[in-house]
Amino acid sequence: MASSSDALSNLYPTPADATPEEFGTVAVLGGTGPQGRGLGRRFAAAGVPVILGSRDAGRAQQAAQPMADAGLPVSGADNAAAAAAARIVIVAVPYDGHGDLLKSLSAELAGKIVVDCVNPLGFDKQGAYQLAVEAGSAAQEAAAALPDSTVVAAFQNVSAVLLEDETRETVDTDVLVLGEDREATDLIGRLADLIPGMRGIFAGRLRNAGQVEALTANLISINRRYKAHAGIRVTDI
């Protein structure tokens, strides 16, 4: 199974193996950015059909083409068509405009599991910092914008550089998965488990998503100091 490379299974007890079939098609809004493209490619490499979404269908198809040429089950579409075609929709767009985009897609996203990966961060000379978000977090903003969807927060802290680095077979980091719906958080945890090296770990309700999003600012500080692509592992599990 993809989720249990030999080296990793020696270090960590592997959860029940995930299979690509259980996820249906996964759409990635913002699928032409590094984070969305990287996640899409990793899911597709694990056997999950992926639709990269973008405001512009042509750009999405352009981003998908090299992956499709490499034999991966990836296609491109505009955000609305991508959302409509999938069971699980990853939101990997910039924070700016995030709430408005989701509201505009609320019909397409109704009944779906929406996975918010968005980090509300500002940047200045001293680096990155958490932006004030009235709802508490981008994920809670998504939940408020999408009353008919099941919102999960995950994948905020995963390095886009590592996701996109095709020379790396594994992405050795844990993914904190937050949400109110146990079935949905379990499913998205298993989706993370599909990527070799990655573990999905339930880490609380959406009210505790803000600090996970903001932790990316700390990882950026760590990257700057140590010249790294830092992520986190949870110890003792």
Add this chain to the structure above:
Amino acid sequence: MASSSDALSNLYPTPADATPEEFGTVAVLGGTGPQGRGLGRRFAAAGVPVILGSRDAGRAQQAAQPMADAGLPVSGADNAAAAAAARIVIVAVPYDGHGDLLKSLSAELAGKIVVDCVNPLGFDKQGAYQLAVEAGSAAQEAAAALPDSTVVAAFQNVSAVLLEDETRETVDTDVLVLGEDREATDLIGRLADLIPGMRGIFAGRLRNAGQVEALTANLISINRRYKAHAGIRVTDI
């Protein structure tokens, strides 16, 4: 060296070895609580003289006695005397009253490195959650209360249960160290390195301390779900 058990040094590049002499005496305000007592015992076990502080000198001496009986360099004193005698002062008190305590000790803490480990968390039936802090974080509140001290944020996410478990030789977790003063954050990073299994890692300025404090709420959710004493490791460094 304490900071480089053989198993660990295989996994992680060890920073320049720390020596107990470079830290002087370390005081722990709130040294009778599980976190303070656990940190104090671990520092003392690494050879650093520790004074456990408490509102009540008698209670502090009582907490120190079993460690002193075991041959560790630990004594107890009231918070003010402990603060006055140390170069590095760890603040491991409950969030409630934290700002007032620090203001009352501002003379004793002037010129010292003050390490804030405090987590402003609330608890209800659904678990732990971040409290709103006007200054942004407990650490920033400490910095505002102590203009003549150098405030560092660290040790917020370390399990008190693991710290206090004498059967565990190592505490296998990283410590995120935040602050404005490079010399102070480096020193406190090395203090963390002294505890076997632990690494101190610079993780940004104090404005990014709030999410590190709040992350403890996620660790509490993880502990509940997985029956663990979770901590974090930073990957790729």
